[in-house]
Amino acid sequence: MLFRERENLVYLISNIVVSTGYFLYIAQRYIALGLDPSDDFNFWGSAILVIVPIFVVTRLIIRIIFSIINAIVTQREEPDFLDEFDKIVELKATQNFYHVFMFGFFVSIFTLVLDMPPFVMFNILMLTIIIAGVVGDISRLLFYRRGV
Amino acid sequence: MIYHGYYSIGVGYKMSKSQITNNIRKLRFEHNEMTQQELADKVKVSRQTIVAIEKGNYSPSLELAFKIAHVFGVPLEAVFIYTP
Numbered sequence: 100m101l102f103r104e105r106e107n108l109v110y111l112i113s114n115i116v117v118s119t120g121y122f123l124y125i126a127q128r129y130i131a132l133g134l135d136p137s138d139d140f141n142f143w144g145s146a147i148l149v150i151v152p153i154f155v156v157t158r159l160i161i162r163i164i165f166s167i168i169n170a171i172v173t174q175r176e177e178p179d180f181l182d183e184f185d186k187i188v189e190l191k192a193t194q195n196f197y198h199v200f201m202f203g204f205f206v207s208i209f210t211l212v213l214d215m216p217p218f219v220m221f222n223i224l225m226l227t228i229i230i231a232g233v234v235g236d237i238s239r240l241l242f243y244r245r246g247v
Numbered sequence: 248m249i250y251h252g253y254y255s256i257g258v259g260y261k262m263s264k265s266q267i268t269n270n271i272r273k274l275r276f277e278h279n280e281m282t283q284q285e286l287a288d289k290v291k292v293s294r295q296t297i298v299a300i301e302k303g304n305y306s307p308s309l310e311l312a313f314k315i316a317h318v319f320g321v322p323l324e325a326v327f328i329y330t331p
Contacts, residue, residue: 101295177293183308184296243295246304 102177103185104243106165111236113161114154118229121153125225129218136216143221150228188242196235203227268328271301274319290314 100108125146134142170176181189207223275281283301287294290311299305300315307315316323 101298103293103295182292182296183311184292184299184305187305243299246299246302 101243102169103188104240105169106162107236107240107243109161109165110158111233111240113157114229114232114236117153117157118150118232121150122225122229126222136218139217139221143218143225147221147225147228150225154232184247187247188239191242191247192235192238195238196231199234200227200231203231266330267306268303268330269300269326270328271297271315271326274321274326278319286315286318289318 129142132142166177203223204227207220207227210220210223211217271286275283275286283297284294287297290297291314292311296305296307300307312323312327316326319326
C-alpha cells in the first residue's frame with residue numbers, strides 16, 4: 100500500500116470513529132437535557148456548526164501524527180505537494196461528497212414538508228455530513244487504488 | 248445527467264478503461280534500472296502517480312507525458328501507445 104492509500108485509510112477510520120463518537124455524544128446530551136422543541140434550533144444549530152472545526156482539527160492532528168509515524172517506519176520522506184494525479188483524485192472525491200451531501204440535504208428538508216419535528220431534520224443533516232465525509236474518504240481511497 | 252467518466256443516472260455505463268498503454272517500466276529498467284521514485288523525482292510528481300501511470304490506472308497530462316519521454320530521451324510514441 101502506497102503513502103496516499105495508507106493516509107486515506109487512516110483518515111477514513113478516524114473520520115468514522117470521531118463522527119460516530121460525536122454523534123452519540125450529541126444524541127445523549129440532547130436526551131439528557133430534555134429540551135423544549137423551541138430550543139431545538141439553538142441546540143442542533145450549534146451542534147452542526149461545531150462539527151466542522153472538529154473535523155478540521157482532527158484531520159490536522161491525524162495528518163501530523165501519521166506523517167511522523169510514517170517517516171519513522173518507512174525512513175522515507177513523502178512528498179508534501181499535490182501533483183496532477185492528487186488533484187484529480189481530490190476533485191472527483193469532492194464531487195462524490197457533494198452528491199451525497201445534496202441528496203441528504205434535500206431529504207432533511209423534505210422532513211419539514213412532512214411536518215416532522217425539527218430534530219429529525221437536524222439529525223438527518225448531521226448524518227448526511229458524516230456519511231458524505233465517509234463517502235469522500237472511501238472515494239479517495241478507491242481512486243488511489245484503482246486509478247481515475 | 249451524465250457524469251463524464253462515471254455511471255450515468257438511469258443509464259448505467261462506465262467510461263472504458265484507458266486505451267493508452269506505456270513502456271515506462273521497460274524504459275526504467277533499460278536506463279540503469281531507474282526506480283519509480285527516481286523517475287518521480289525527475290518529473291516532479293509523487294511515486295504514487297508513476298505507479299498509477301505504469302499500471303494504466305491514470306493517463307498523465309500532455310506536459311507530464313512529454314517530461315517522462317524527455318527523461319528517457321525517446322519520442323513520446325516510444326513511451327505511450329494509443330490503441331483505438
